[in-house]
Amino acid sequence: MERVRDVSELPKAHLHLHFTGSMRPTTVLELADKYGVRLPEALTDALTGGEPPRLRATDERGWFRFQRLYDAARSCIRSAEDIQRLVREAAEEDLRDGSGWLEIQVDPTSYAPRLGGLIPALEIILDAVDSASRDTGLGMRVLVAANRMKHPLDARTLARLAVRYADRGIIGFGLSNDERRGMARDFDRAFAIARDGGLLSAPHGGELAGPASVRDCLDDLEAHRIGHGVRAADDPRLMKRLADRGVTCEVCPASNVALGVYDKLEDVPLRTLFEAGVPMALGADDPLLFGSRLAAQYEIARRHHDFTDAELAELARQSIRGSAAPEGVKEKLLSDVDAWLTAPVGRSGPGADTPGSRRPAPSSGPGTGAAVW
Incomplete structure (x- = not known):
């Protein structure tokens, strides 16, 4: 049987991973104990039992519950050392899953109150990324994301700051949180600032809302990539537009099911998008809450959508091509x-010195392998 190669050895790029959501469950529990944070029972049960919490964010109450768990986990990050640990562990987990390039997404305003302000918070994050990349050998960059739930003027501030630090490893500007709130066009000026500063445009769209939100990201924000974008599968003309323009959709299958966008893994339109020629980059989104990391998304494509090894390799190529990695890094990963x-x-595909094969020893506790947002 052909489809037997280890997808954790398949070199790939990871373009959709949120900062807090990248944490290991054991790390959240240890930091909560360190700082005396009382976590919600649903989160504690999930982190200690190894099963992700039951979430359904397709209604207001479900999204609020999801956000509450996420905010509780974020409250455990309180120092520069915590940031350094989070980023290093995210890099280790990605390497274990075959990633040769990681673009981690963060809204630094979420951490600013405990880290001395917005600029110190961003500098601490960028320093941590530099250190983790140097120590692990994984290529890493940062995508700064604004929050749809906040005022568009806040997004403009973030865009200017992201451009200012572009030479420190910021490669893009995003827009996250509930896409049913805040029209894309409300943030068009922030994205214009980012694009004029040389950053790629990568807003969320086409997850909780339908194809129209993907079109809005293209029309109003001139998106180079779309965070999620799966609902484009409902509109053949939109899929053709994405394919013709080479706009990569950062598709997160486990996340889509965990949040109730689709009922079953088989329902996620991976095959529809792939056969329409829409470039995809599979991502873990928030493994802390969704229960699976990067390699597991490729296993989903294999087991639930009958992707062959050749097709999985093409998915990996699409992730690499859609990344902001330097051309030399892309060429090496594509060769691998x-x-x-x-x-x-x-046998392993890439050699022992390739990014996809430099894998540290597994960590203990839940979150190893199929970890959690």
């Missing part, structure tokens, strides 16, 4: 994908 696909079954 070819090596994975052509290697005899039972």
Whole structure:
């Protein structure tokens, strides 16, 4: 049988991973104990039992519950050392899953109150990314994301700050949180500032809202990538537009089911998007709350959508091409994908010195392998 290669050895780029949501469950529990934070029972039960919490964010109450759990986890991050630990562990987990390039998404305003302000918070985050990349060998960059729930003027401030620190490793500007709140056009000026400063435009769209939100991201924010974008599958003309323009959709299958966008993994339109020629970059989104990391998303494509190894390799190539990695890094990763696909079954595809194969020893506790947002 052909589809037997280890997807955790498949070199790939990870373009949709949120900062707090990248944490290991054990890390959240340890930090909560350190700072005396009382976590919601639903979160504690999920982190200690290894099962992600039951979430359904397709209604207002469900989204509020999801956000409450996320905010509780974020409240455990209180120092520069915590930031450094979070980023280092995210890099280790990505390496374990075959990632050779990671673009981690963060809204620094969420951490500013405990880290001395917005600029110190961003500098601490960028320093942590530099250190983790240097120590692990994983290529890492940062995508600064504004919050739809906040005023568009706040987004403009963030965009200016992101441009100011572009030479420190910021490659893009995003827009996250509930896409049913805040029209994309309300944030058009912030995205214009980011694009004029050389940053790629990567707003969320087409997850909780339908195809119209994807069109709004294209029309109003001139998106180079779309966070999620799965609801584009409901509109063949929109899929053709994405394919013709080469706009990569950062698709997160486990997240889509966990939040109730689709009922079953089989319902996520991976095959529809793939066959329409829409570039995709599979992502874990928030493994802390959704229960699976990067390699698991490729397993979903294999087991629930019958993707062959050749098709999985093409998904990995699409993630690499859609990234902001330097051309030399892209070329090396693409070559390693070819090596994975052509290697005899039972052997690693890339060599021992490639980014996808530099994998640290597993960590203990829940969150190893199929970890959690």
